[in-house]
Structure formats: C-alpha cells, structure tokens
Amino acid sequence: MEQVTNSPKLKLAIQKSGRLHEDSIKLLKECGIDISNGVNKLKADASNFPLEVYFLRDDDIPQYVEDAVADIGFVGENVVYEKKKKVDVVEKLGFGKCRLSIAIRKNETYSEASFLSGKRIATSYPVIVEHFLKEKGVSAEIHEISGSVEIAPGIGLADAICDLVSSGSTLFMNGLKEVETILQSQAVLIRNQSLTADKQQLLNRLLFRIQSVKKAKNNKYILLNAPNDKLDQIIGLLPGMKSPTVLPLADKGWSSVHSVLNENDFWNIIEQLKAAGAQGILVVPIEKMIV
Structure with a gap:
C-alpha cells in the first residue's frame, strides 16, 4: 500500500x-x-x-x-x-459514449442541414448547435431548454431538436428520428x-x-494448442505485444501458444486460428496491461 x-x-x-x-x-x-x-x-x-x-x-x-x-x-x-x-x-x-444529434419529426424528410433554415431548434447545447449551424451556413432559431428536449416538437415549441442520443428509443417514443450527428462524445x-x-x-x-x-479492456489473453508443423502459420496470425510465448506440451508434436489479441480483431483471428489447426483455444480477460 x-x-x-x-x-x-x-x-x-x-x-x-x-x-x-x-x-x-x-x-x-x-x-x-x-x-x-x-x-x-x-x-x-x-x-x-x-x-x-x-x-x-x-x-x-x-x-x-x-x-x-x-x-x-x-x-x-x-x-x-x-x-x-x-x-x-x-x-x-x-x-459514457453517446452522440449529440439533430432529430426531426418522423414524417419529415431531411437531406442536408439546409432543412433547418428558418426553423426552431430546441437544445441544451446552444453553443455547439450555433457552431454547427455557422459551419453549415444555416440560419435558425435556437431555443435553450434545460431538460426533456425531446418533447419540444410535440408541444409546438420547436421544429427540431439537438440532444444526446444513446439508443434512440426516447426519440422514437416521442415521434422523432435522428437525422444528423454533430458530435461523438x-x-x-x-x-x-x-x-x-x-x-x-x-x-x-x-x-x-x-x-x-x-x-x-481492449485486449484478450488467449492460450491455444498448436501442432508443431503448423506453428509458424499460427504464430503469423497472432499480432501480440511483441511475439507469442510458445511452450512444448507433454504430447509430442504439439506446443502451447500464449498471446494477446485486440478486441476489434478477435473473432476474425480466432476463426483463422481454428482453420490453421489450433485447438483448445482459451480466452481470458486481462485485468491490467502494462506495455
């Protein structure tokens, strides 16, 4: 300690x-x-x-x-x-990943930001929305609201909104649809x-x-058994931190291979490893990773 x-x-x-x-x-x-x-x-x-x-x-x-x-x-x-x-x-x-997006009524058609010209936009993020509109060369009226932004079109307060979106279910329940993301957060x-x-x-x-x-969190530790005659091919598929650890097994002609895989490449590489002859593949979460 x-x-x-x-x-x-x-x-x-x-x-x-x-x-x-x-x-x-x-x-x-x-x-x-x-x-x-x-x-x-x-x-x-x-x-x-x-x-x-x-x-x-x-x-x-x-x-x-x-x-x-x-x-x-x-x-x-x-x-x-x-x-x-x-x-x-x-x-x-x-x-805390989400996005700040423009949403409009479901029955409307949005092709580009010019759709917002002259319209009223309700949002809790007036500074970001103003910057977005300026970049797009669009003039619109911004209504700052501290909460429950998604109800604004339904009660006639605004024509569109700009709010944080995760799944989009809240927009759907209020008769809105997401049409443009202006910030990934x-x-x-x-x-x-x-x-x-x-x-x-x-x-x-x-x-x-x-x-x-x-x-x-972005990596997995994997252990697998590989036939020695396929070892070079299997090692070539593993982009570990430096190089995989290879240990001989008691069963002659086989080795145990230990490595680290990035989460984004995981399933694609696992499929290739199996096709190359790897067996007994174990996947273990990593608590900490010091490089």
Whole structure:
C-alpha cells in the first residue's frame, strides 16, 4: 500500500450523480484507488493514493477545473465543448459514449442541414448547435431548454431538436428520428492548464493506471494448442505485444501458444486460428496491461 503523506494531493471532480458517476467510481477502483464516500458527501479522500474526489454537477466541472478548485475532472466531451472553459483534454476514458444529434419529426424528410433554415431548434447545447449551424451556413432559431428536449416538437415549441442520443428509443417514443450527428462524445479527463510540477507528476501516475486499465479492456489473453508443423502459420496470425510465448506440451508434436489479441480483431483471428489447426483455444480477460 502506498504511503500517504502531507505532500500535495490531486483534486479530482466527478459527477455526483447521473450517467457518468458509477463508471467514474468503477474506473478509480480498477486503477486500485479506494474511495470511501458516504451518502450525500461532496468530498472524499482516497485511502491509498494522494487523491481527493469532489462530487459535483456535470455542467459545473469544467468551471471548477478552470478555476483550480479541482485539478482534474472526469466529464463528458459534450460538456467540455459546450462550456468552452480554459481546460486541457488529457485522455479519453472509454465510457459514457453517446452522440449529440439533430432529430426531426418522423414524417419529415431531411437531406442536408439546409432543412433547418428558418426553423426552431430546441437544445441544451446552444453553443455547439450555433457552431454547427455557422459551419453549415444555416440560419435558425435556437431555443435553450434545460431538460426533456425531446418533447419540444410535440408541444409546438420547436421544429427540431439537438440532444444526446444513446439508443434512440426516447426519440422514437416521442415521434422523432435522428437525422444528423454533430458530435461523438464520451467521458474525458480534463486538467487545469497551470498544474504545479508536483500535481503533474501525480496526474502522470494516475494516467499510467488509467491507460493500463483501458489497454486491458481492449485486449484478450488467449492460450491455444498448436501442432508443431503448423506453428509458424499460427504464430503469423497472432499480432501480440511483441511475439507469442510458445511452450512444448507433454504430447509430442504439439506446443502451447500464449498471446494477446485486440478486441476489434478477435473473432476474425480466432476463426483463422481454428482453420490453421489450433485447438483448445482459451480466452481470458486481462485485468491490467502494462506495455
């Protein structure tokens, strides 16, 4: 266990409730950082890492980081771009993925952004929408709404909306359809632009852990048995970190091959391995991956 001293602590702001909260806490736990926060507490200390965690409203996190009330924050990209605060995006965290999209009534036809010309658009993201319209050379009226944006067309408040979309089911239930994505978003780590050298060192240590967890999630550890006469062909299919580990089996003429596969290539390569003669393929999740 790391010794916690009176040296500086890194101050991290995360969402106190909502879609990013649980995944933020989960990521810290996967990084080996123990946070004990009671009900309704707005601040908690890590027991084994020089870290303080502040639980804040998602929309407020960029401001707190810019003002150095917090050194770093976990927040949605959509909020970073909407608030336009002076912070640096350091790392994409891989969770909270969604998209900010334009949606219109189901019975309407949308071919390009000019469809929005002269129309009323309801959104909680007026800055991003205004930038999108300006890029497209479209003049439209933006109505800023803090919540329940999807009901705006149904009650006559707007002709279209721009809102966060995950599955699209909420749009469907409100008689809308998604027609254009203007921003792909996920949780990111942001930092104050004037971190001290000590705080930056702590951030580097935290980033090392986060990146190790992310690499592990994107890869699988595989073990397989291969006939020696097909070994070169099978090894050629495995793009591991460096090269596969090959160990002789008690059964003469066979070897055990250990390697790592990227999640995106996994099924395609597994099929090729089987076709090349690999047997007894085992797939094991990786908890941490240090490269």
